[in-house]
């Protein structure tokens with residue numbers, strides 16, 4: 013496939029039947045919308061309808077407390093609206109000063125919980141409309157921003173944690189930063205609306221050759237990984253860069269396209285997909301050019317009438333990998349080389365203390381489902397604040413929803429360790445079971461409007477019932493990757509787990525089995541809409557079979573793929 017005729021047909025088709033979001037974007041005056049009016053309206057805690065779509069480009073979602081919907085409806089009150097605000101943190105890195113600012117801003121303006129997301133950043137929930145501008149201004153003062161963390165645009169760029177693990181990690185972290193900067197929107201709207209910046213009169217100054225006036229057809233996600241640890245689940249991204257290393261030197265990247273997790277229950281036209289490798293590229297200039305042009309192809313060819321099939325994965329399957337390769341080479345002006353072999357061994361975070369090649373120390377803290385708070389088990393929020401107050405550790409958030417305290421000088425390690433011991437963080441991290449430390453759940457209820465079932469509020473309880481089964485079958489040290497989401501959008505990447513739970517209704521989950529341990533094979537639907545008792549019975553039986561029938565060294569995911577869900 014290829015050639016201009018085909019291109020023209022697709023463009024024309026897309027322009028005829030644009031989705032309402034496309035029209036909102038085009039009419040938005042470079043994402044300015046009617047925010048001034050929306051913010052001034054004190055009658056509602058929400059914002060104008062079109063602004064609900066546009067506010068995402070500024071890093072926010074309007075939500076309401078779903079636990080309180082009935083109570084508010086009975087009292088004839090509108091829903092309890094608030095904003096979820098997501099930071100832009102390339103590779104997940106912030107300084108101790110920024111962490112302190114974040115802690116304080118969360119305490120003053122949100123629920124107070126700092127939520128580490130599955131894309132290496134932080135979200136705050138429950139920010140009332142009147143607090144949005146103060147929050148963004150305070151972030152700005154701390155050198156933090158929320159720009160373009162949501163919406164039809166390039167999201168937070170992921171990169172193997174942590175950036176100083178080796179010289180190579182530092183090198184790819186620099187790539188991630190360059191990609192993030194290259195793909196920022198050019199509009200000044202964020203500064204004008206939220207930071208009271210001056211309005212730019214000269215429109216040419218904000219001309220945006222990449223996003224133009226319609227931005228991407230849908231969200232666009234980029235990740236960079238250094239094998240053998242696929243800790244960022246790189247193949248779940250629209251665009252994945254896999255570092256190819258020879259003798260400790262970065263040779264270049266395999267470029268893979270078309271990853272994405274989302275599905276719709278009962279609709280085979282919406283499906284999760286892992287990115288497919290297109291070819292190999294070397295050198296920074298060529299790599300950045302290739303990333304940019306993958307985005308322009310998706311911008312030009314992605315479906316703009318049906319948002320359900322607008323992600324790059326569908327554009328890849330519609331037009332074919334060979335077509336994509338040719339079009340990319342045409343736009344880049346150079347050919348991709350043959351893809352290089354690579355090998356993943358795990359997707360885990362390395363908990364506890366580690367020292368890097370420069371002698372600096374790192375401590376990876378287990379944060380259950382990424383929720384930094386003080387609860388009856390552990391005073392994590394207080395402990396992390398105290399670590400930050402020493403000024404002696406940077407904070408690096410991981411895609412497994414944990415935090416690494418990093419870049420600690422040898423002479424400062426004891427002071428950090430004292431704090432971690434004082435608040436029993438080391439004990440908390442060491443005592444968590446292997447399966448719990450590998451598990452992830454999405455936010456889901458009570459804030460996510462799309463949740464059909466619980467996610468992070470239920471996963472810990474379910475795990476407490478699964479752990480005794482693992483002990484019973486002598487599998488408690490087994491590194492099984494288990495993930496849960498409250499709906500099939502897949503925010504905790506459950507379709508790339510060895511055991512995936514995908515919510516179908518309150519208290520009910522599809523059980524997905526057969527994904528591999530390293531994120532290179534998706535799982536399959538095993539049983540639909542199971543309640544807790546049935547989940548536990550199924551797992552009990554599966555664990556028993558696993559012990560009896562596994563081949564030497566076989567992982568649980570490989571076993572269930574081979575014996576339970578394989579075609």
Ligand code: SRM
Pocket residue numbers: 073075096098128129130131132133134135161167168233245248271272273274275320323382453454455456459460461462501502503504505
């Ligand atoms: Fe997600 C929508 C939370 C990572 C696929 N996601 C949402 C929203 C914003 C619901 C909404 O649209 O109103 C959720 C807000 C919940 C809340 O109350 O905070 C939400 N997604 C999250 C987070 C916070 C989950 C978490 O517990 O960590 C993650 C934030 C990441 C970040 O920092 O940017 C998060 N979301 C993901 C991932 C994982 C990833 O990127 O590696 C995916 C699957 C990969 C992918 O993109 O395919 C993901 N989220 C979605 C989708 C499905 C997109 C699609 O292709 O159809 C939606 C729904 C949508 O966009 O229409 C969605």
Ligand code: SF4
Pocket residue numbers: 454455456457460461462463464467497498499500501502503504
């Ligand atoms: Fe919400 Fe579904 Fe994402 Fe969970 S997977 S946060 S329920 S959209």
